[in-house]
Amino acid sequence: MKYAYYPGCSLHSTAKEYDMSTREVANALGIELLEIPDWICCGATPAHITMHLLSLALPVKNLLKARSMNSYEVATCCAACFNRLKIANEFMEKNIEHRGKVNKIVGQEYKGEVKVRHFLDILVNVFGLKNLSERVVDKLSGLKAACYYGCLLTRPPEITQLDDLEEPHLMDDLMKTIGVEPVYWPYKTECCGASFSLTRTDIVLKLSADILQMAYDEGAQVIVVACPLCQSNLDLRQAAINRKYKKDFQIPILYFTQLVGLSLGIDAKKLGLNKHIVNPMKLLDKIAK
Amino acid sequence: MRIGVFVCHCGTNISATVDVEKVAQELSRLPKVKFSATYKYMCSDPGQNLVRQSIKDHKLDRIVIASCSPRLHEKTFKKCVEDAGINPYLVEMANIREHCSWVHQNKVEATQKALEITRLSVAKVSRDKPLQKTYVPIEKKVLVIGGGISGIQSAIDISFARYPVTIVEKESTIGGRMARFDKTFPTLDCAACILTPKMVTVSQNEYVTIHTCSEVEEVSGHIGNFKVKIRKKARSVDLHKCTGCGVCWNKCPVKVPSEFDMEMGNRKAIYVPFPQAVPNVPVIDREHCLWFAQKKCGLCKKICPFGAIDYDMQDEVIEEKFGAIIVATGFTQFDHSVYGEYGYGKFKDVITGLHFERMANSSGPTGGKIVRLSDGKEAQDVVFIQCVGSRDEQKGVSYCSRLCCMYTAKHALLLKEHNKESQAYIFYIDIRAAGKNYEEFVKKVQTDYGAVYLRGRVARIFEKGGKLIVRGADTLSGGQVEIKADLVVLATGLIAQTDAVKLAQMLHIPYDQNNLFTEAHPKLAPVETITSGIFLTGACQSPKDIPDTVATASAASVKALGLMVQDKLEREPLVAKVNPDECSGCRACIQACPFSAIEENEIEDRKIKRKRVVAKVLEGVCTGCGNCTAVCRMSAIDLEGFTNIQIMEEIEAL
Numbered sequence: 001m002k003y004a005y006y007p008g009c010s011l012h013s014t015a016k017e018y019d020m021s022t023r024e025v026a027n028a029l030g031i032e033l034l035e036i037p038d039w040i041c042c043g044a045t046p047a048h049i050t051m052h053l054l055s056l057a058l059p060v061k062n063l064l065k066a067r068s069m070n071s072y073e074v075a076t077c078c079a080a081c082f083n084r085l086k087i088a089n090e091f092m093e094k095n096i097e098h099r100g101k102v103n104k105i106v107g108q109e110y111k112g113e114v115k116v117r118h119f120l121d122i123l124v125n126v127f128g129l130k131n132l133s134e135r136v137v138d139k140l141s142g143l144k145a146a147c148y149y150g151c152l153l154t155r156p157p158e159i160t161q162l163d164d165l166e167e168p169h170l171m172d173d174l175m176k177t178i179g180v181e182p183v184y185w186p187y188k189t190e191c192c193g194a195s196f197s198l199t200r201t202d203i204v205l206k207l208s209a210d211i212l213q214m215a216y217d218e219g220a221q222v223i224v225v226a227c228p229l230c231q232s233n234l235d236l237r238q239a240a241i242n243r244k245y246k247k248d249f250q251i252p253i254l255y256f257t258q259l260v261g262l263s264l265g266i267d268a269k270k271l272g273l274n275k276h277i278v279n280p281m282k283l284l285d286k287i288a289k
Numbered sequence: 290m291r292i293g294v295f296v297c298h299c300g301t302n303i304s305a306t307v308d309v310e311k312v313a314q315e316l317s318r319l320p321k322v323k324f325s326a327t328y329k330y331m332c333s334d335p336g337q338n339l340v341r342q343s344i345k346d347h348k349l350d351r352i353v354i355a356s357c358s359p360r361l362h363e364k365t366f367k368k369c370v371e372d373a374g375i376n377p378y379l380v381e382m383a384n385i386r387e388h389c390s391w392v393h394q395n396k397v398e399a400t401q402k403a404l405e406i407t408r409l410s411v412a413k414v415s416r417d418k419p420l421q422k423t424y425v426p427i428e429k430k431v432l433v434i435g436g437g438i439s440g441i442q443s444a445i446d447i448s449f450a451r452y453p454v455t456i457v458e459k460e461s462t463i464g465g466r467m468a469r470f471d472k473t474f475p476t477l478d479c480a481a482c483i484l485t486p487k488m489v490t491v492s493q494n495e496y497v498t499i500h501t502c503s504e505v506e507e508v509s510g511h512i513g514n515f516k517v518k519i520r521k522k523a524r525s526v527d528l529h530k531c532t533g534c535g536v537c538w539n540k541c542p543v544k545v546p547s548e549f550d551m552e553m554g555n556r557k558a559i560y561v562p563f564p565q566a567v568p569n570v571p572v573i574d575r576e577h578c579l580w581f582a583q584k585k586c587g588l589c590k591k592i593c594p595f596g597a598i599d600y601d602m603q604d605e606v607i608e609e610k611f612g613a614i615i616v617a618t619g620f621t622q623f624d625h626s627v628y629g630e631y632g633y634g635k636f637k638d639v640i641t642g643l644h645f646e647r648m649a650n651s652s653g654p655t656g657g658k659i660v661r662l663s664d665g666k667e668a669q670d671v672v673f674i675q676c677v678g679s680r681d682e683q684k685g686v687s688y689c690s691r692l693c694c695m696y697t698a699k700h701a702l703l704l705k706e707h708n709k710e711s712q713a714y715i716f717y718i719d720i721r722a723a724g725k726n727y728e729e730f731v732k733k734v735q736t737d738y739g740a741v742y743l744r745g746r747v748a749r750i751f752e753k754g755g756k757l758i759v760r761g762a763d764t765l766s767g768g769q770v771e772i773k774a775d776l777v778v779l780a781t782g783l784i785a786q787t788d789a790v791k792l793a794q795m796l797h798i799p800y801d802q803n804n805l806f807t808e809a810h811p812k813l814a815p816v817e818t819i820t821s822g823i824f825l826t827g828a829c830q831s832p833k834d835i836p837d838t839v840a841t842a843s844a845a846s847v848k849a850l851g852l853m854v855q856d857k858l859e860r861e862p863l864v865a866k867v868n869p870d871e872c873s874g875c876r877a878c879i880q881a882c883p884f885s886a887i888e889e890n891e892i893e894d895r896k897i898k899r900k901r902v903v904a905k906v907l908e909g910v911c912t913g914c915g916n917c918t919a920v921c922r923m924s925a926i927d928l929e930g931f932t933n934i935q936i937m938e939e940i941e942a943l
Contacts, residue, residue, distance in 0.1 A: 166629025166749075186751030186758075217753070 003075035004066035005033035008042050010078050015228035017272025021257035022077050022119055024271055028264045029127055029135060033075060036065050044080040045195045056098060057105045059088035063114040064106060077119045079152040079227035085116040090159045120226050120256060121162055124170045129177045137265040139179030143287045146220035147171035149188050150230040171224060171256055178263035185218040187211050192233040208233045209241045212249045221283060222252045224259060235277045252280030291323040292411055293349035295340055297331035297356035299386055306390040308400040315404055321415055323347055332362050337369045344373040351414045355383040355407040376419035378930060383410035412942035416935040420862040425909040427513040427858050431849045432611040434505055437465020438484060438835060439827030439842045440617035441491050446846035448496035452853045455498040457505055457519055462566035464488055465619055469549060471649040473835055474699040475730035481565060488567040502572060508795050511910035512822030513858045515611045523602040525573035530597035533569035537589035545577045551644045554654025559589050613822045613849040616806060618792060620828035623678030623685055623782040630749050637663040638757055639750060639777045642696055649703045659707050661775050668776035671704055672759045673697045674747050675717040679782030686782060686803050690832045693780035694721045698731045700778060701740035713740040714772055716747050716761050743770060750777055783832040797884055798823055806830050816845040824848050863930040864911035865918060871925035872903040878917035878926055886910035887917060
């Protein structure tokens, strides 16, 4: 199993621990991730609200780099990167007018031939849950998690084609495999406020507070995520939410890769579990005992 | 040969763009044309008189009428020339209106085109042969497929005229969907109170035969003479011996969720679906009956005082002939489990309108209480969602199911009547209340019964704290709405029966992209199909409420009776004819015929002194579509009125 790895900007900065844990898990499972050299922006929010063509040309440029690595599959972790790369492929494959314009911009011929997969998809559907269960050394039994998919992983469904649109379950299936108990909760795909984080923090606080509350009400001890922006909104803003809404949430927001890593016996520090604002270590230690 | 050409002005419809005088003049120069004339309205009485008089005066023997489409006035002119003593198949229509004047502006060019169109008709008419209408006998009996309100009404109407009629119903009782309804909009009559008298009437009628637990298995033949195989499924109870006393189903130990009550209540393995069933004779559900599953029990047979239980009963296939068929197979409900936002059909308290009907019914599974299925508690806040499956190209069907607005309003009213403390919230896209007293009814539900109408869609339903949280948009106030509901009722759309396509193919009637049966003309032949002798009624054609269903049922009956009263059936002679000398017996025409009107026929070929197979056209079935003539490699089939030689003549005239 060999993939051209596209980390995207978050995984090199605010979501460093997502990058670390992904590489650790991949390494432990024998999934080879070769980082695309000299990758650039995926065309997410700043680009796609500026100019449609720019938001296609940027991801295409990255996909072309992956193609030159002789790799026809790209692995990515960030939900926004995943979304942009998939949308670019859709346009390049089906919309001849856009294809022509974008090819002119990037100076190369591209028809959407480089396939894009989310790392969650690779773990569940390519590596396989059965194979994974055989590698698990420390089952995380007793941990209750709310799997939170956010908006970009499953939408638009005809393009992402990843999971059930209204009731996604890939992460829940993955958590069950490593012994975590996923709770039933209806907010799997609610909005966290996303990139309003800086411009309209009040919106993010309200939406993220609702998500935390629902997870708490349904008995979740942690929220598991697959998107750096979801993670940052829920984790980074938790203290502000507590202040504003007079709550006392202490819910760690973890990447699925971190929990998978723990179940594979990888050291918590290597998975970046010490990098969160809401410290998960106390809870995880308790579970380990 | 003396051909007459008559060119119509059609007021200014034709003459404004076509120089009709020039057309008439030019054509009179053709060698076979002995007379030509124009008139303002050729179809009017004076116009027809002109045609008739000219035939006499100029001894014309073939006529070309250059006017509108033959669909409109071909019959008029056929009759007209027949009165003047000419065979009606020696008249041709040249369509210079729809095909010319209406679609062109340049008068010079349009005139030239009109000339050519008419010249073709002259060429064709010169090769016309006099034809005679054919006649086929009629079996004076009508088959009605489906025993819901639609089929029942059709059968009653036909029996009024004293023609025998047979209803084939796949359930063990007639009554169909309407039997499950509680009240009917907008008058709030109790559905059973108005339906069951009709059920009794039809069952006691000497002209009506009812086959329940039965299905049509095979249909062959054609208008006037349909041969139909009906499978009468083994009921395991003798219809003649049983008195419907009920001892058997009282004692039967097996409980099965009742389909009639939307699985909210139970029935037994031997059961009648509802108390007013017709016939009031139970059926054994062999899948669940202990006797059939494990050869145990046998209690019903032991206790039946009339010896009516027969475990050895077998399916019986009967074959009967009918002159006409009325299709009244109704509809089924859209399955809302494709809607993830409404919980994929997994939430117990998200139900459909039909569930609500059964709950509201005093003889229903909850005794007339509107309750939550999860805990049996009476529902206070109820959210109704309209257009579930309807008007949704992504997950459902694109059409409007027409009755959901009304039945939802009715449900909101019934809810309030059953529970004064309750509150109804209705999410809608548009309120479509086009019917007599319908709009007034919806208004009444809003004003007198306090139903809250919210214009918008529901985005998500989820369970929390024993309630259903319903989130949606209210597009009129521009805000988001969240309602803590006890019960959510989905107004699921009406869709075609799952076996509709199979039936359509059996009957050779067309169906649309939604598997709804297609009428012969959406406006002018709404209960006919393009297959003569087969008529449509009710929701198998498109969603219909009870008044419309009953209206189409009566309409279809009249159409069927129109056939019944004839001594023999007149058939157009414009059918395919096989020349057996030329036919090689390749059977390509049999494959090509959409109406199964061509058969193999073994003939004694005297030239080769052997028997061989050739094609034979069933004149009563052939519609004259011409598919067979196009595929015939030997040119052995010709279509009367459109023969190869006529078409060649037309091409040469170009």
